[in-house]
Amino acid sequence: MDQVRRGVLFTAGIAGMMMVVLVFALVIYNNAINSRERTSEVGVIDRISDLELSIKNSLRDIFNLEANINVTIDEKNVIFNEELPNDEDDDFRDNMNDFKAYLELEFKENPKVKINATKITDKLPLVIKPNSITYTHPKGFGGKEINIIPEEFNFNAYELDFNTKGQSSGNLNQDEGHICSSGGSCRRLTIKTNSNLKFNETVDMGVSNKFILDIGVSTIVIKIQNPGILIIENNAGKVEVKSKIYLNKLDDERISIGYPDNIIEVDLSSLNIFKRGTVDIAY
Amino acid sequence: MKAKKKSLNLHCGSRGIIFTLDTFIAVIVFVLLLGLSSYYIGLSQGLRDVDLQTIRTGSDILALLDYKNILQTMNVDLIEINRDNVLPDLYDMKIKADCKDSSGHSSGSIETSEEIPEDKFIGSGKRVFIKDNDNYCIARFFIWTK
Numbered sequence: 001m002d003q004v005r006r007g008v009l010f011t012a013g014i015a016g017m018m019m020v021v022l023v024f025a026l027v028i029y030n031n032a033i034n035s036r037e038r039t040s041e042v043g044v045i046d047r048i049s050d051l052e053l054s055i056k057n058s059l060r061d062i063f064n065l066e067a068n069i070n071v072t073i074d075e076k077n078v079i080f081n082e083e084l085p086n087d088e089d090d091d092f093r094d095n096m097n098d099f100k101a102y103l104e105l106e107f108k109e110n111p112k113v114k115i116n117a118t119k120i121t122d123k124l125p126l127v128i129k130p131n132s133i134t135y136t137h138p139k140g141f142g143g144k145e146i147n148i149i150p151e152e153f154n155f156n157a158y159e160l161d162f163n164t165k166g167q168s169s170g171n172l173n174q175d176e177g178h179i180c181s182s183g184g185s186c187r188r189l190t191i192k193t194n195s196n197l198k199f200n201e202t203v204d205m206g207v208s209n210k211f212i213l214d215i216g217v218s219t220i221v222i223k224i225q226n227p228g229i230l231i232i233e234n235n236a237g238k239v240e241v242k243s244k245i246y247l248n249k250l251d252d253e254r255i256s257i258g259y260p261d262n263i264i265e266v267d268l269s270s271l272n273i274f275k276r277g278t279v280d281i282a283y
Numbered sequence: 284m285k286a287k288k289k290s291l292n293l294h295c296g297s298r299g300i301i302f303t304l305d306t307f308i309a310v311i312v313f314v315l316l317l318g319l320s321s322y323y324i325g326l327s328q329g330l331r332d333v334d335l336q337t338i339r340t341g342s343d344i345l346a347l348l349d350y351k352n353i354l355q356t357m358n359v360d361l362i363e364i365n366r367d368n369v370l371p372d373l374y375d376m377k378i379k380a381d382c383k384d385s386s387g388h389s390s391g392s393i394e395t396s397e398e399i400p401e402d403k404f405i406g407s408g409k410r411v412f413i414k415d416n417d418n419y420c421i422a423r424f425f426i427w428t429k
Contacts, residue, residue, distance in 0.1 A: 014309060014313060018317065021320045024320070025324050032326070032328075106421060
């Protein structure tokens, strides 16, 4: 009787052990299925990210090739160099709209790609980060006006150098000006024509200032409004404007210049992924 | 003969048959469970086929060709030479690119010569790039282990 009981126990023990092995095998199999799903998702997200990056590179290429604006970052300073009016506006606009149409046709769904081109092509705003200073064309890209719009006094100075392109440059008249020596809104303003100094003073940029520069038979009007908003209106023929902004570097953050937020939208509904992003033009 | 059988019965009774049957059933159960376990573990190994490293290798190489403006040439020989310079020996990779002009018409396509195998995991991905200012292109890669 003892032998029979031992036999039954032995058989049951072996069967139990094998059941445990089988359960482990099933757990491993289940984990492998989950792991495969996660890996596939990560792979898809990687590919979407690659695609988004390449679209951003292409949007930057269009700017560099067509916008006729030279943007450079020199440690703490940012320089925009542009002809006013800018004749390349139509080429830039056409190229941007064609590229948008191409992308939205090629990527109709999964992923669906959308480019908010009008946010760029209308006024071509370029945002300096992290200071949030916007360089823009309020009368439309290709118009005769450039604005530099800070949100607060987080810059140190403006330096403007006008290349008059053969037009004679005359006097700089201070129609409305508030020179100051100290104060929270006192910032240096330098104005040059063809690299010859015309004006170099600290100005109270918390109030309205107006300078009129004679160019040929017409003028360039430079206005400053609170909080340091710089407005350049060119009523003369074509000039090249080099606008240098001396920045307060914020916490050693990297300075970059890019399009406004939410220019690119990538929607991958099959995985519930929705991404919005913008493009850095220079950094 | 009859006498011999009788003596066997006497010696073991019916316990011999029961013992044999028990062993037989135990072995079947053992082999069955072991087989099932091995099968599931084998399946698990097979499921590791999705190889992120492979996809990332392909993606990096295509990005490199884009950044070096090699893709923009749309020259298959140049693309193959530059790809082979950086592609690890472990992998094979095929690249295709199609371009359209600003009016949406095809303005060229290229394809490297590799055949994509049907019995292996194929990693793939794509990039957008611009050629000659107003030609918009999509490059695709397909990568697999040799």
